[in-house]
Amino acid sequence: xxxxxxxxxxSLLLIFLVLLxxxxxxxxxxVSRPGCNSLEEIRGRLIKADLLGDFDALPxxxxxxGSFDGCELHTIFLPAAVPSxxxxxxxxxxxxxxxxxxxxxxxxxxxxxxCVIYDSRGxxxxxxxxxxxxxxxSRDLIAQIEDCFRRRGPDIxxxxxxxxxxxxxxxxxxxxxxxxxxxxxxxGYADLVNxxxxxxxxxxxxxxxxxYPASLACRLRFGYSFTAVRPIDQLRDNTVPICFIHGDxxxxxxxxxxxxxxxxxxxxxxxxLIPGAEHAESLLTDRERYRRIVETFLRRIDML
Numbered sequence: 489x490x491x492x493x494x495x496x497x498x499s500l501l502l503i504f505l506v507l508l509x510x511x512x513x514x515x516x517x518x519v520s521r522p523g524c525n526s527l528e529e530i531r532g533r534l535i536k537a538d539l540l541g542d543f544d545a546l547p548x549x550x551x552x553x554g555s556f557d558g559c560e561l562h563t564i565f566l567p568a569a570v571p572s573x574x575x576x577x578x579x580x581x582x583x584x585x586x587x588x589x590x591x592x593x594x595x596x597x598x599x600x601x602x603c604v605i606y607d608s609r610g611x612x613x614x615x616x617x618x619x620x621x622x623x624x625x626s627r628d629l630i631a632q633i634e635d636c637f638r639r640r641g642p643d644i645x646x647x648x649x650x651x652x653x654x655x656x657x658x659x660x661x662x663x664x665x666x667x668x669x670x671x672x673x674x675x676g677y678a679d680l681v682n683x684x685x686x687x688x689x690x691x692x693x694x695x696x697x698x699x700y701p702a703s704l705a706c707r708l709r710f711g712y713s714f715t716a717v718r719p720i721d722q723l724r725d726n727t728v729p730i731c732f733i734h735g736d737x738x739x740x741x742x743x744x745x746x747x748x749x750x751x752x753x754x755x756x757x758x759x760x761l762i763p764g765a766e767h768a769e770s771l772l773t774d775r776e777r778y779r780r781i782v783e784t785f786l787r788r789i790d791m792l
Contacts, residue, residue: 490684496591499562508701509554515698516706519684519714520618522583524611536557537680537772539591546597552634553606555631557624562613563606563632566597574791575646577604577632579654581768584621585612591771592649592674596777599792601647604636608653621680622657622719623712629661633668647791650676652741652768659749662726670789671730672782675768678745680717686742723753730757731785735765 506610506790521677526789536787549565564586568574576596578589586605608625610617619625629648636646636706637741647670650658655676677683681703704713723730732750734743750759 495658508698509705509729512701512705513709515688515702516709519702520620520706522619522711524583525584525585527612528588528627530599531752534587538695539600539772541591541594543590543594545603553632555609555628558686559609559628560614560619561606561609561628561632563604563635566603566605568597570600572600572602573644574600575602575604575634575636575640575644577629577646577648578696579625579629579650579658580605580608580611581652581654582621583611584652588768589649589652592651592672595771595782599783599786602640604632606632608657618704618710620710620712620785621653621714622660623677623717625653625657626660626663629657629780630666631663633661633666635713635769637667645791648672648785652676655718656680656717659722660717661694662722662728668728669791670786671728672732672733672785673730673733673746673749674770675741675742675743676719676732676745676749678718678748679718680714682745683715683741688739689754690739703756720752727755729755729785729789731781732759733770733778734759734761734782735767735770736761736763737765738767740767748749756789764789 514574546566551563553563554560559678578592586607588607589605593605607614609628610619648658649667649672651674655673658671681699685699688694688698688703689696699714732746732752734746734786736743750757762770762773771778
């Protein structure tokens with residue numbers, strides 16, 4: 489029996505490693521190949537929440553924007569009601585589509601902005617592909633910014649709005665030093681590891697440390713690691729004005745993420761925690777306050 493003991497331990501260790509490897513690749517695929525919502529589903533949610541407004545009646549221009557690797561991004565342009573040099577590009581959240589940006593675009597549109605909304609790669613009307621939580625998608629946003637300058641002229645002023653993953657990718661895009669005037673960052677993450685570890689513990693009842701072998705599996709299978717998704721790192725020398733907005737009851741991406749990022753950025757910044765708001769529901773929870781926050785911020789930076 490004594491001689492059998494090391495063999496049993498080795499077998500158990502081998503089984504543990506096989507299960508850990510399988511679980512790690514499963515978690516990597518769950519994040520990087522999400523089941524995305526259809527355009528009809530998100531449109532239906534907006535109608536139910538009375539957030540679609542007069543979007544259908546507004547003049548629109550629909551086109552595709554080619555990204556750095558040839559990926560075509562379905563894009564919609566909403567021209568301002570009166571001539572303006574102010575533009576905003578809105579980036580939606582994980583598994584959503586351009587309809588998720590509509591309520592924010594309508595807000596900016598009412599303030600005199602031309603608005604660009606688009607489907608992130610793998611989402612909405614675009615062909616399905618892997619999601620990298622901002623690593624590649626941040627370069628897609630750069631393509632949108634560059635395309636906007638090409639189409640509308642070199643002297644326009646561009647700002648960004650992002651929600652959830654859209655917030656993460658727009659902060660990550662700062663590494664490319666885009667010519668933008670402001671960012672409104674709604675319920676973004678400072679780093680992906682803290683979000684995924686929290687979901688492992690709260691929803692799957694698994695230890696948070698599993699995010700690290702899953703990150704390695706993601707690197708091997710999808711070409712990026714969870715540990716590399718750290719928008720906060722792009723803020724240490726940032727000078728672009730940022731308005732952080734976050735629901736104080738966000739159970740998906742804790743508002744501490746915005747607190748951390750606001751503390752790090754070197755540029756002008758504001759932090760607004762919306763009482764009672766869950767994830768990506770700050771606008772829905774208090775529409776008038778959300779509008780006041782954005783409008784006051786834009787006036788503060790001379791964009792109104």
